[in-house]
Amino acid sequence: MAFFNPFTWWNGATLGTLIDSWRHGEQVGTDAQGHRYFRAKPNKRNPAARERRWVIYEGANDASRVPPEWHGWLHGRFDDIPESHLPPAKIWEVEYTPNATGTADAYRPQGALERGGKRVHARGDYESWTPDS
Template sequence: MSILGKIFTWWNGATFGTMLDSARHGVRVGEDAQGNVYFRAKQPYPKGHPFAGRERRWVIYNGANDASRVPAEWHGWLHGNFDGVPESNLPPPRVWEVDFTPNATGTSAAYRPQGALERGGHRAAATGDYEAWSPDQG
C-alpha cells in the first residue's frame, strides 16, 4: 500500500498514525497464527478518564481490518478477561477443533443457497410437507 494509503485509509490495515502510536506508546505482547499483532499501552489510562487504572489494549491486523479475524483467545485478552498472553491461559487444543476460516460474506466465496438470485433465482418446488395457514381454519 502506498504511503498516502497508509495515511488516509483505515480499512486495509493500520494507518501510519496507528503504527507510529503503537511504536511510541505501546508494548508488543504477541502475535496470532494469522499474523495479527497485539499491543498494550506502556501507561494505564490516567485519573479522570472513564477507564482510569485499566490497561489499553489493541490489535494491528495483518491485512484487512476485520474483527472476525481475531481468534477467541485473543478476543478475551483484548477485553481484559485475563492478564497473561492467551498461550499461557489456554487448555490444549481438542481433536475436534478446526482452524479459522475467514468470513466470506460479501465476497464471491460467500454461501449462496439454491434459489438465491446469484444462482439464477430458481429453487426446487415444495415437496408437500408444508401446509399454509389459513385464517378460516382457525
C-alpha cells in the same frame, strides 16, 4: 480481487494507530493469521487509567478474524498473554476460520440470487395461507 469495504479502506491500521504502536505500544504477541497485538501502560498524567490494548490486522480489518483467546485478552478478560494459558489442542478441534459473510466464500443456498435465483418448487405438503380460510 479483495473485498473493498469503504469503512476500513486502510487494511491494517490507520496512520495514527501505527504511530501510537511505535511510540507507546509494546508488541505482546502474534496469532496464527499474522495479526499483531499491542498494549500500552497508563501514562504519567493518568496512572489510574486502564491498560490500552489493540490489534493491527494482517490484511483486511475484520473483528471476526480475531481468534477467541485474543478477543478475551483484548477485552481485558484476563491479563496474561493467551499463548501462555492455552491448553493443548484436542484432536477433534478444527482450525479457526473467519466469518465469510459478504465475501465470495460466503454460504449461498439453492435459490440465492448469486446462484441463479432458481429454487426447488414446493411439493404437495405445502399449503399457502389465505386470509379467507
